[in-house]
Amino acid sequence: MTDATAAQQFIEAIPHSKALGMTLEEIGEGRAVISMPYDTRFIGDPATGVIAGGAVSALMDTCCGAAVMTFPGARGTATLDLRIDYMRAAKPGQRIIARAECFHATRTVAFVKATAHDEDEGLPVATASGAFTMESVIRPADTKTGTKKEGAQ
């Protein structure tokens, strides 16, 4: 619960998500649902009025990150890798909803899948799959390993 509230506050404090008009619809237990309204400023193809792929990937990235944040034991996260497949053009004028699920996490890495739909709930506009860093709550067992090697600075 506190995780979900913290995640909600965290997401709503992200300037870029705010700038894109994202709204957190649902969150908790490694899942997140975030929507983004249609906005002519985010058009990627002036000939068709379709939203830019980049705006959809920003939505997917935020949603995947939110899902990781609420995975039990998670504290913070950053994207390592994100792949997006664009199935079809989003309908101009319709909002886009992303749903992400963190389906597995180790102490260091979280794996996430996401889909994005417009108002047509059939074929997704895009799907995403990614790996995220996992900053988990430090357990006593972890602190014992004293020979911690960090990468070059």
Add this chain to the structure above:
Amino acid sequence: MSRPRPEPVQVVKERRDRALKTLVGGIPYVQWLGIQFDRRGDELTATLPFDEKLIGNPFLPAIHGGVTSAFLEITAMIELSWSMLWEDMEKGALDPQSVDDAHLPRLPKTIDFTVDYLRSGLPRDAYARARVNRSGRRYASVHVEAWQDNRTRLFAQATGHFLIPSRDKTA
């Protein structure tokens, strides 16, 4: 047999710059993010000037991963469009005068895009360059790299596949 006199350099430059400006300026999302393109011959470098609205993590602070992804995707897509436009323009197949807001070349469609985040994006300007590794009749594969202060220390890279618009129509 005499070669026609080469065009004055200003005429050539102006033509190329105008075509690039029309291509980039016509995309609202590129304008909203504030991305600019520098041209040296056919080589393009994209710049993403830092802005508060690009922040993804206000505590670090760091650029939003989605901004990085969008920046890379736009750079890849413009590079691909530009390389096609350039070819047509240089061959004389396309009259650059005919390229205006109402007659833009059709843009490639992204099929997939994979971003590799190497470092967090710092709150300062970012640069990117793309390379078309393969461009066929229908599909293209483009690789793109982004850095900030140091060209050799990339903060992100990506590879994407694009569907090339059919060439018979430019509008």
